[in-house]
Amino acid sequence: MSLFGASTGFGAGGFGAATTDTHNPMKDVEVTSPPDDSISCLAFSPPAMPGNFLIGGSWANDVRCWEVQDNGQTVPKAQQMHTGPVLDVCWSEDGSKVFTASCDKTAKMWDLNSNQAIQIAQHDAPIRTVHWIKAPNYNCIMTVVASADRGLIVYQLENQPSEFRRIDSPLKHQHRCIAIFKDKQNKPAGFALGSIEGRVAIHYINPPNPAKDNFTFKCHRSNGTNTATPQDIYAVNAISFHPVHGTLATVGSDGRFSFWDKDARTKLKTSEQLDQPITACSFNNNGNIFAYASSYDWSKGHEYYNPQKKNYIFLRNATEELKPRNKKW
Structure with missing residues (x-):
């Protein structure tokens, strides 16, 4: 029986009695040989590839590839290096290459078959993100750029890519992450935007009723509610949408992940607190595995950096916990 099947105890606390282990309070599966420095990005292989492979980039200047087996175990397969921290990774459509x-x-193209990487781009500043877009018929017809002045620019990618719209940020503080979501016809419909203020905005590009359909919600905050017990607020480090249900995961500097149903405006689950921030997350292509990385995010500066602290990547069964609900929050 597959460890990632819905009938197993994988990722649901089914590995035994309660534990005080703070680095893995959810008792999820640890990925073998994680990077030696903070993990900045994770990406699962596309549907065209048989099985599941996970790519992770880090501030140790490396990008690593693991095979995720049906029993939940991970096997390191290959590794490539940059001369600076790796900020983002993505797969080609057929899974033969990683960018x-x-x-x-610089940006590089890593051919997994030959295990050779070549430089494909050179910029005047660090390259923050990289994405694969199918052509000539684009799979994703929209992209959104969040700028340093808290503005948002939406680009349409059909035919000749061009600026589609500029949007004032629905959030008051610095942007941290952004993710596009699709409608029931599998077309881009809007985006989720996370900030350092422990808040996420759900924004549709062409909503029937903008005042009603667009909204924000608080997340990754402590339970303090008054001056005697003030509320701690943490950054939203990453957002990822479930490829089947359209629900979403957020991960934060508070060391927790949360699952949400944006349509029902419902929180589905919040994890126990890990002993360090969660910096990245990703779903596999059929949505039954949720990967998340535990490492320092520099939100408290250099004085809180502990070079002896181990970094982790965990795998969790996402089959049941991401199913939509009907309850309103």
């Missing part, structure tokens, strides 16, 4: 973006101002 990497780095603080060394």
Whole structure:
């Protein structure tokens, strides 16, 4: 029986009695040989590839590939290096290549079959993100860019890519992450935007009723409610949408992940608190595995950095916990 099947105890506390282990309070599966420095990005292989492979980039200047077996175990397969921290990774449509973006101002294409990487781009500053877009018929016809001045620019990618709309940020504080969501016809419909203020905005591009359909919600905050017990507020480090249900995961500097149903405006689950921030997350292509990375996010500066602290990547069964609900929050 597959460990990732719905009938197993994988990722649901089914590995035994309660534990005081704070690095893995959810008792999820640990990925073998994680990076030696903070993990900046995770990406699962596309549907065209048989099985599941996970790519992760880190501030140790490396990008690693693991095979995720049916029993939940992970096998390190290959590794490539940049001369600066790796900030983002993505897969080609057929899964034969991985693209990497780095603080060394370059982007590389990594051929997994030959295990060779070549430089494909050179910029004047670090490259923050990299994405694969199918052509000539684009799979994703929209992209959204969040700028340093808290503005948002939406681009349409059909035919000749061009600026579609500029949007004032629905959030008051610095943007941290952004993710596009699709409608029931599998077309881009809007985006979720996370900030350092422990808040996420759900924004539709062409909503029937903008005042009603667009909204924000608080997340990744402590339970303090008054001056005697003030509320701690943490950054939303990453957002990922479930590929089947359209529900979403957020991960934060508070060391927790949360699952949400944006349509029902319902929180589905919040994890126990890990002993360090969660910096990245990703769903596999059929949505039954949720990967998340535990490592320092520098939200408290250099004085809180502990080079002896181990970094982790965990795998969790996402089959049941991400199913939509009907309850309103």
